[in-house]
Amino acid sequence: MAHDGSEHCADERLDAGGEVAVARLIMADGDLDHAARHLADALAADPRLPDAHEALAELVAHAGGPEHALRRFEPEPERTFIGTVAAHAHVCAMAGRWDQAVQELFAVAAHEPHRPWLDVAWLHRHDLPDLLDPNAAAIAVARFAQPLADPVEEDERPPLLPALTLLRGCVARHPEHAMLLWCGSTLARRLGAFDEAVTWAQRSFDVEPTHQAAVVKGYALRTAGRRDEALAAWQREAARTPEDHDLFLDIADLLEAMGRPAEGLAWAQRAVEANPEHPKALATALGLRHVVDDDVRHLVALADHLRDHPEHGYAADVLARRGWGRSWLGRVPDPTEAVVNLLREVLEDHEPAPDAALEVSLSALEPPSALLALRSAFPLATVTPEHAPEPDLRRPVGDVRHTVWAYDGLVARPAVPPPSPEAAEAVRGVAAFHWPSLPAAYDRAVVLSALDPRDLLGVLVHPPVPPADEMGRALARHAPQLWVRGVQAWACLGLAHHRADEPWLSSRRREILADLLNGPEDWVSEAAGLALVATAWVEPATRADVQGLVVRRMLDAAKARQTREVTVLASLCELVLALPDVDDRFAALARDLVGAERAPADG
Incomplete structure (x- = not known):
């Protein structure tokens, strides 16, 4: 500013x-x-x-x-x-x-x-353009433009406009200097001078038909919103200089932006075939394959590639972009319980209130974490469900040793004590409802690896309050349910790092996470599923076992859905769809179930 x-x-x-x-x-x-x-x-x-x-x-x-x-x-x-x-x-x-x-x-x-x-x-100074060497001016302008946004937001341009004024003077003094013209185009387009950017790039090419001028003209046209012209310009230049594989990838990205990802994939694949070691080609191709068929295996392959080539930072960018806003790939899903829907409605018009006595009646029992979210904003709220339909969500779906919820009749209560203040603060420091990618979330959670599992189990049902920063205040005011889900996700990701040197199948981390997955129906089950799926992404040897665990939990939920509402079913299906190497039959079933669950809401 x-x-x-x-x-x-x-x-x-x-x-x-x-x-x-x-x-x-x-x-x-x-x-x-x-x-x-x-x-x-x-x-x-x-x-x-x-x-x-x-x-x-x-x-x-x-x-x-x-x-x-x-x-x-x-x-x-x-x-x-x-x-x-x-x-x-x-x-x-x-x-x-x-x-x-x-x-x-x-x-x-x-x-x-x-x-x-x-x-x-x-x-x-009006004479400053006369005092500058045009080559030096071109270099200065290009270096200045490179880190700027493309384009810079209009209200953020004023401090930068003196550079554009000087550039215009230099171009007026040296109208046939090819390098100054195409370098100047890179700055002009970033500062909103789109017509000049296109004109200067074209003039540069007319003076000296360089590859740089042709490519820069395409960028100017693209930034100006003239995508068809940009595509034509780049395709002409790609035919003229087929050795520039970066241009192939620019064309691929542009075609995706134009709603033509399959055509973009063809260009990205050309770059991969021409230069398999290109640091961006495979990442671009895998990302576009995911856009074309929505198969998560392409993103898993991208994560595997990034693990083998950590120097290919662009792969991390693509992974983050493809997972952005996607349930479990980049964030926790929005919960759908009636209690949460009520919470959203109340918070639209009212601040969270520790002394407000809300009374809520439910036709059927809902996952206890939904009530936990409600009471984080309205601690005195009372929730009265009429009954617990069969199959009873209070019962685990298998033999488990670790559980965090217990019931007195229809009333849920934590089955574990609160975590230590140090553990609660550690989770509070990393918890979020979104993340760049599953491998990034898994890696970030390593800071929780030294915590006692009992503390992490305690965090699941005794979540810390959100941080006192802008995001934390926004979550507390408008979406406490996302904070609770975020805390539970990161606590389980922390459990995934417990004694990470133990062989997976006999490890304590697997035992705890599997128990939480199969425990009473709750958001905790989903969070445990997330940690298992994230582990499978980064540890290929665990993939077959994790698939069995998560798919079985989805099938149990789908069976329960035949006789009652299962609010976590769609989310469990999305976890299945996030599994590496998931069997096509289970993926198809998961998609069908998600579609069926969301059809009433979409309609």
Whole structure:
């Protein structure tokens, strides 16, 4: 956000003014190096404070001129301080080192694009384009543009627009400089000057038909929303320079964005066949295969590839993008219990209230974690179910040793004590209702591996309150059910790391998670299923066993659904669909069951 006279900005100005005052006192004593550090601090606090720039000019005079002053602002070898780089850029401008000045100030602005680093008098000189070497200007512009959003949000552009103004001047002075034109196009499109971006890229290609100009023109057209033209431009260039496999992948991504993923997959596959070791090709192809047929095995293959090639960071990006918003692949699913539906309705108009006495009647017993979520917002709420239809959800579906819920008639109560404060805080620190990918969630939960399983079991039914940050407050106010599910998910992921060196089939972690999966019907069963599925993603040797456990739980729930509501059935089916190497028959059944469960709501 630009500095615009807000209270925060006023505080920065006071800090900058204090640094300038100290710098002047030190200058008077002749310690210019020390004074330079304070002036760098002043610029870092307020990049456009006039007094800071005046004091900088005074230091230059004390040093015997800008060339002598430059050494006072040389960056440290192991640490580059942004105020020092900015001061060095300003002194370069005083010395007439215009190319270096622009490159350094652009680097600073790219690092902090929300601040007014470019609002300085020398950058607005009308003759500055005449003073710059066009090659140097092109390089500065390209480096400046590279880290920016494509495009930058309109309300975030003002601090960056001086660079576009300077660029326009340079293009006007050097209208036939091919490199300046295509580099300039990369910045223009990011700052919303789409027509200029397209025109400059085309002119660059007309002057010198380089691959860069052709590719940049496609980017400009794409960012401007002219996708058909972008596709045509890139396909022409791909035919002209088939050795650029990155362009194949750009075409693949563009085709997906145009709603044509199967065609995009063909381009990605061409890149894989041409260069199997390309760091992005296989990830792009696997991601598109998942888009085409919604088969999770492609994402599992992508995760396996990432495990074998951790240097291929793009694979993690694709995995996160494909799982975003998907139940269990990227987040906990929204619960569907009547109690939760009521909770949502009440929270639309009322704040959570510790003294509000809600009375809720249910036609049938529901999973106890749903009541736990309700009481996290309204602790005095009473819930009265009429009966527990058969098969009774209070009963485990198998022989289990570990259970976290017990019942007194139709009233559920925790069967385990609360966790230690340290364990509760540890889970609170990592819990979330969403995650980048299943392997990422599994890896993050390793911080819980040293906790006593009894504490993690306690967390499942005695969840900590949400953190006191923006997200935590939003969850507490609007969606406490997601916080409860998130805590349960991460507690079970923590259990998946317990004694991880034990052989899987005889391990305690498997025993506990299988017991929770098969315990009384509850969100805890789903959370345990998540931990089992995540384990299968990262430990291939567990996959067959985990499939058996999770599929069996789905089948038990499906059988129960023949005679009563099973609110966790769709979620259990989605866990089956997230299994690596799931049998096609079970996957088809899971899809059919999910469709049947959601048909009334969709209708």
